[in-house]
Amino acid sequence: MQVKLGLKMAIIAMLVVMLQIGLWSIHDQVRQRQRLQQEVIAEIADSAAAEQTLIGPLLLLEYPERVQEASQDGQPPREHTVLRRQVFSLDALTIDGSVSVETRQRSIYRTNLFRATLALQGTMALPARLGLDDAQARQAQLDKARAFVLLGVSDLRGIGNSPTLQVNGRSLAFQTGHRGALESPAIHAELGPVDLNRAQEFTLQLPLELLGSQRLAIAPTADLTQVALQSAWPHPSFQGRFLPARRDIGADGFSAQWQVSHLARDFGQTLRAGLSRSHNETLEVQFANPVNIYSLSERAMKYGILFIVLSFAAFFLIETLQRRAIHPMQYLLVGLALAIFFLLLLALSERIAFGAAYAISAAACVLLIGSYLGAMLGNRGQGFGLAGGIASLYGILYGILLSEDNALLMGSLLLFGALTALMLGTRHIDWYALGAARPAAKESRHEQ
Structure with missing residues (x-):
């Protein structure tokens, strides 16, 4: 069982790396759109002054x-x-x-x-x-x-x-x-x-x-x-x-x-x-516009991998503590939903105000993840509880984006708070015993 636990952790780590590659692709898209904006500004300046x-x-x-x-x-x-x-x-x-x-x-x-x-x-x-x-x-x-x-x-x-x-x-x-x-x-x-x-x-x-x-x-x-x-x-x-x-x-x-x-x-x-x-x-x-949507999107994406890691950590704790099997594909789908938020944010902010684009993108992803987690865990309350935690992360991230001068302090406090919660939540876990005692979900259902 120790081997299975280690294998699951390795698979989760691999999924995090895959999703990070996806975030890099979205980040590259932000850079391309920003270059297009600068080209258009230069063209207008060439035709005016x-x-x-x-x-x-x-x-x-x-x-x-x-x-x-x-x-x-x-x-x-x-x-x-x-x-x-x-x-x-x-x-x-x-x-x-x-x-x-x-x-x-x-x-x-x-x-x-x-x-x-x-x-x-x-x-x-x-x-x-x-x-x-x-x-x-x-x-x-x-x-x-x-x-x-x-x-x-x-x-x-x-x-x-x-x-x-x-x-x-x-x-x-x-x-x-x-x-x-x-x-x-x-x-x-x-x-x-x-x-x-x-x-x-x-x-x-x-x-x-x-x-x-x-x-x-x-x-x-x-x-x-x-x-x-x-x-x-x-x-x-x-x-x-x-x-x-x-x-x-x-x-x-x-x-x-x-x-x-x-x-x-x-x-x-x-x-x-x-x-x-x-x-x-x-x-x-x-006389530039007060909100540079591409700079804000780029800054927001720096925290994308943190969202994914924290969410995966919560799923892993549920899986280990509640003896509930969560398939790697389910990890991947939730991670993709978290990553698509940044693409939605970029696309919508080019059309509407950044604050409204952020609220719509965050609400859409939270509702999607909450519904999916409720069905996946067989407990709607627990699913939307986890989605509420993700919504809180979106709210904290928006505060970080608005307060550029305090971004480092707020980001550091967020990381410290997440690490503190993870350490406190797992301080009584005997990882050796947990890996040895964990039953397979399919075997338990078959015995019933």
Whole structure:
């Protein structure tokens, strides 16, 4: 009998491995659906506008400078003229804006686009001769300088209006191009010749309408950058290096304010903010959906094997303690019902809200398993009692999914509780005697 008990345990272990392979297949399906979603989001961004990063406005100065080049063979140095470019930050920049969010759908996949209406105002003062000493000023031909206002926009297709820049009361039109001053896409407006031998002051105003996908980032290039945004979107995610100084989030939307000093940011990095996420010297708002069904499904599946092991452990205890034979095929069918829950969850959550999909999938599997166990054990109350335990596991798992920060703690407590219950339930069992004394179910019925 000891051999039979050991063989049964080996068969159960083999069934667990088989079901784990099935869970891996479902997990692979989750990954594939997630990749499809990302492809659809990229396609929508390609046809509308991608994530947006604003850099500036900035002041670009171009001026000729005489440079002496040392010559060889004892010849006198040669002098030639090069074009110098210098980028200057504004002294102060204020950005006020409102953002509306709309959902675009292709097939069953959705993504969010935002439309930002922004008002940019800035001031700047340049000292005479740019603060250069006499020798440097003689080399630089500052009276021939030309000035430009630059604005970096990571996806120029998102500019919804034809923005007109107001500088000291003058109206200037923008052209595309960064004039070699930025590495990301940009637009520029030419201020024309400016004599830098005397001090200059600039006051800028710019209305801007901007379309983008999911994320709006602003690089705080000014010496003092103040940003105020408001939106009816109730699920903002504030990212980047600079978080809001004040924010208010409610069911009717959010408002947030940032204030960033030049002492807190790296000017060189802000100029490269639109290149990649690694250059994140920005303040950001993400308008992504609050629930990522694929991430939640993937996290839920990590506990799939625990559901199966705990259920099989309960069946094995019933089988050994109550002398009730349970066929390996019955173990397998219950395990398949537990595994199919995750496939149902994935399929339904793509169509309806995740919470509703979870409730429907869990209820369907619990009712199926309860009915089957009641018939299998010949005791409906015991069958639905075991199903109630499985329902409790589903409830605990949902709590784990909702509380991402406490997921490790709650998962650890669940494992510890399950192990505790198993050890307490089997602490008086003499496994050697149990294996030797266990009768075969078919023989007992035949003797009757």
